[in-house]
Amino acid sequence: MEFGWLEITVAAIVISLILGVIFTRGSSWIEPRFWKNIAIVTSLVMVVFLLILTFDTLASIKMGNGRVPEATVINKKISYVYDEQKRWYVPKVSGEEPLFGKIWSEEEALALINKGKMTIQSKACMDCHTLLGNGGYYAPDLTKAWLDPKWNLLIKDMVGANSKEEAMAKWIQHPDQYPTFQRKMPDLGITDEEAKAIVAYLKWMSAIDTNGFPDNFKADEQ
Amino acid sequence: MHNLLTGSDLLIIMLSGFFMILFAGAYTLLYGLGKITKKSKYIKISYIFAIAQFTAALMMITPDFLDPFWKYIIMFSACAYLFIPQGMWWVVHTSHTYWERQENNKDV
Amino acid sequence: MTKQGLYESQKLGLWYMVAGLILFGAQNLFGLLIAYQYINPDFLFGLLDFNIGRILHINAMVVWLLLGFIGAIYWFLPIETGRETVGIKLGKLAFFVLVAAVTVVVLVYLFIQIGPGNQISLWFINEGREYIEAPRWADIGIVVVVLIFLYNVIATVIASKRLTGIMGVLIVDLVALAGLYLAGMFYTVNISVDQYFWWWVIHLWVEATWEVLIGCIMALSLMYVLKTPRKIVEGWLYLEVFLVFGTGILGLGHHYFWIGTPEYWLGIGGFFSALEPLPLVAMIIHAIYDAGAHKLRTVNRPALFWIFAQAFGNFFGAGVWGFMQTLPQINMYSHGTQLAASHGHMAFFGAYVATNIAVAYIMVQKLRDPEEKYVFDSKLWKWAYVLMIIGIVGMVGALMVAGFAQTEIERAVGGSGWQAYIDAQLHPWMAEAMWWRLGFGFIFFIGYILLIIDLLTIGKNKEELEVLPEAEVSHA
Known part of the structure; x- marks a missing residue:
């Protein structure tokens, strides 16, 4: 959209004001009618603005339109780098990096992350973890979980895996056996297939441009 | 934005934001109480909270962390809070006396 | 009948x-x-x-x-x-x-x-x-x-x-409430789209349509409890709709800071929610005026006090606790921490729980004292009232301390990683706050039990009740 947020905000307020003045002509502020018209006008203006912004937002968060990656991003190397101009971190996608030892076709990749999303929902992950910062506060944020150094530093050896994704998939299936502090994640009966799908989803999610959230994240450089 | 941030800046901004609104509420509450009970003592105390509210807003904008635009918004709010109690009292008082008089006339 | x-x-x-x-x-x-x-x-x-x-x-x-x-x-x-x-x-x-x-x-x-x-x-x-x-x-x-x-x-x-004004607002609001729920009833693989519409349900319910619904219920309650003239109540309700929808609809933006949605939401959301406490502060004057102008004379004391709890609770929960974490530069660090839990507990209790309890007392009065001959009162409701408020304030305070620690240690310094999360959870501010929260939770629960006992017994023993002066019975 070619307009900045300030223009949008000012426009919403000014239009509400102008229409408010027009529709309340002739009534004193002490009459309920005055506030009724103001309320109707403002609510409608705000709803219209929300709808316009919704169309614009939906277009820009469509998978593959820049802010939200395509499913095949799971075949790429993802990092989180500081952008001097924006003054915040942005995900960077570069070079090939197979997931579970293979390059997934567009169809396969989409099916895989779809399975991941469905598993994340049906296991109610969001009621302990936060995803993009939303959810429960009983367990770590998963927004950039794919980039977390702990998988390579600790978990890989703990579960006896050869790669990060393998370590993640193994750990997710039996987290109660590999506690990282007093609070353990329960065994949610996640199958091998589901675990791989979750890993793929986390990798895909880490490539979403989240306006710099979380800040200062110390991403795994490996 | 992160290179400007220190942990203490973050705490200062959050806490002063918290106290800014809290004091604005205390100012409004005491002002209203003073008016309704016709005790000027409350109103005098309320002005202490008005000053405290404004000070908290100043505290909030001291760290370099926030962009100037947000600092303007905070100061605009801080100024608005100074006059909200008086303005709102007038609005509520005027409308109540007006409609209660209408209501009583109807009864008669 | x-x-x-x-x-x-x-x-x-x-x-x-x-x-x-x-x-x-x-x-x-x-x-x-x-x-x-x-x-x-x-x-x-x-x-x-x-x-x-x-x-x-x-x-x-x-x-x-x-x-x-x-x-x-x-x-x-x-x-x-x-x-x-x-x-x-x-x-x-x-x-x-x-x-x-x-x-x-x-x-x-x-x-x-x-x-x-x-x-x-x-x-x-x-x-x-x-x-x-x-x-x-x-x-x-x-x-x-x-x-x-x-x-x-x-x-x-x-x-x-x-069609009274209140009913008009109510109907429009209920249509919106039912319609918005549909926005949450779909599945998508794209989590940004998922959360975009998920907030339509959560935010536009809780911070817009519920607020207006409560406005309608409060308007009806005030006419009953304080006999406030309809013109004032209705004018006030419209003003509230204006403020709630005026700031709340685009205030939705404060949930769109970090979910993958475009940058303009940082500005829009930050701006509208930074201004949100202004009307909440203004509302305080109205509550005091209502209380003072009537010298707390009412037919139903517990209902009146829960209505006051609502006026102040909304200010604290949404205003004070909301404002401190709403600017995007701050929310970057406070988002998804116990500060949000702190804010949520205060705001839901203040705005909604208090209202429902007030209405429950209005209902019970009609059951026990259909002719409104008495001032509805008891000793027990004050205990329930005080314990529940102490309980909620204590829980919210504990969660706030925990939230500050988490924001600082996990988010600002630690960069939100797994280990940073653990470090914050083990910090004494966080660990001890959880004990305090549990303790105050028990106090709240005792308050709840007393509330239920009081609702079951209040007004049964007519000798304990104060008889309304004759003049006010006829006025009512």
């Missing part, structure tokens, strides 16, 4: 409120359970894990508040329209369907809990989206029940041939 002079609609309203208050108890119990799991994570580990307890805690809250609102409207509807509610049989049927559905959903949460990652789980077990975890079949049920309720309200207003 029944023998106490109640409309059928009011009887139905009473059922809704009773069901709601029972669920409120369940909400408290599951809250205590998950608060204890923060301290002793092994408690019921593998049997009733934190995520399931939390689903029950927050879903019980959403459903009990809604039940209370519907009950309140069924209660006031015949008073406002001067006639029995149309379609009351349908309303009763909907009530039983809703109670049965809630029971089934709770049993499934308790005993099946989670399913494999496929559509069947989302349709029949758990949709796994915070606050609206209810499986899809139950979503459809909720929409049907709300539509029946909406039909009853509209049909009653039409039959009464008189």
Whole structure:
């Protein structure tokens, strides 16, 4: 959209004001009618603005339109780098990096992350973890979980895996056996297939441009 | 934005934001109480909270962390809070006396 | 009308409120359970894990508040329209369907809990989206029940041939409320789209349509409790709609900072929510004026005091606790920490729980003292009132301290990684706060029990009640 947020905000307020003045002509502020018209006008203006912004937002968060990656991003190397101009971190996608030892076709990749999303929902992950910062506060944020150094530093050896994704998939299936502090994640009966799908989803999610959230994240450089 | 941030800046901004609104509420509450009970003592105390509210807003904008635009918004709010109690009292008082008089006339 | 002079609609309203208050108890119990799991994570580990307890805690809250609102409207509807509610049989049927559905959903949460990652789980077990975890079949049920309720309200207003301002606002608001729920009833692989519309349900319900619904219920309550003239109440309600929808609809932007949505939301959301406390502060004057102008003379003391709790609770919860974390530069670090939990507890209690309790007292008075001969009062309600307020303030304070520690250690310094999360959780500010929260949770729960006892007994012993002066009885 070619307009900045300030223009949008000012426009919403000014239009509400102008229409408010027009529709309340002739009534004193002490009459309920005055506030009724103001309320109707403002609510409608705000709803219209929300709808316009919704169309614009939906277009820009469509998978593959820049802010939200395509499913095949799971075949790429993802990092989180500081952008001097924006003054915040942005995900960077570069070079090939197979997931579970293979390059997934567009169809396969989409099916895989779809399975991941469905598993994340049906296991109610969001009621302990936060995803993009939303959810429960009983367990770590998963927004950039794919980039977390702990998988390579600790978990890989703990579960006896050869790669990060393998370590993640193994750990997710039996987290109660590999506690990282007093609070353990329960065994949610996640199958091998589901675990791989979750890993793929986390990798895909880490490539979403989240306006710099979380800040200062110390991403795994490996 | 992160290179400007220190942990203490973050705490200062959050806490002063918290106290800014809290004091604005205390100012409004005491002002209203003073008016309704016709005790000027409350109103005098309320002005202490008005000053405290404004000070908290100043505290909030001291760290370099926030962009100037947000600092303007905070100061605009801080100024608005100074006059909200008086303005709102007038609005509520005027409308109540007006409609209660209408209501009583109807009864008669 | 029944023998106490109640409309059928009011009887139905009473059922809704009773069901709601029972669920409120369940909400408290599951809250205590998950608060204890923060301290002793092994408690019921593998049997009733934190995520399931939390689903029950927050879903019980959403459903009990809604039940209370519907009950309140069924209660006031015949008073406002001067006639029995149309379609009351349908309303009763909907009530039983809703109670049965809630029971089934709770049993499934308790005993099946989670399913494999496929559509069947989302349709029949758990949709796994915070606050609206209810499986899809139950979503459809909720929409049907709300539509029946909406039909009853509209049909009653039409039959009464008189559309008051309050009813007009109410109908528009209920249409929006039912419509918005549909925005949460779909599945998508794209989490940004998912959360975009998820917030339409959560934010536009809680911070817009619920606020207005509460405005309507408060307007009706004030006319009853303080005999405030209709013109004032209605003018005020319109002003509230203007402020709530004016700032709340685009204030939605403060949820779109970090979910993948474009940058302009940082500005829009930050701007509208930075201004949000202004009207909340202004509202304080109105509450004081109402209280003072009437010198607290009322027919129903507990209801009046819960109405005040609402006015101040809204200011604290949404205003003070909201403002400190709403600017995007701050929210970057405070987002998704215990500060949000702190804010949520205060705001929901202040704005919504207090209202429902006030309405419950209004209902009970009509049952025990149909002719309004007495000033409704007891000793016990003050205990419940004080304990619940101390309980909530204590919990909110503890969570705030924990939230500051988490924001600082995990988010600002640690950069939100896994180890940073653990470091913050082990910090004494965080660990000890969890004990305080549990303790105050118990105090709150004792307050709840006293509240229920009081609702069951208040006004039964007429000798303890103060008789209203003759002049005021005729005025009422």
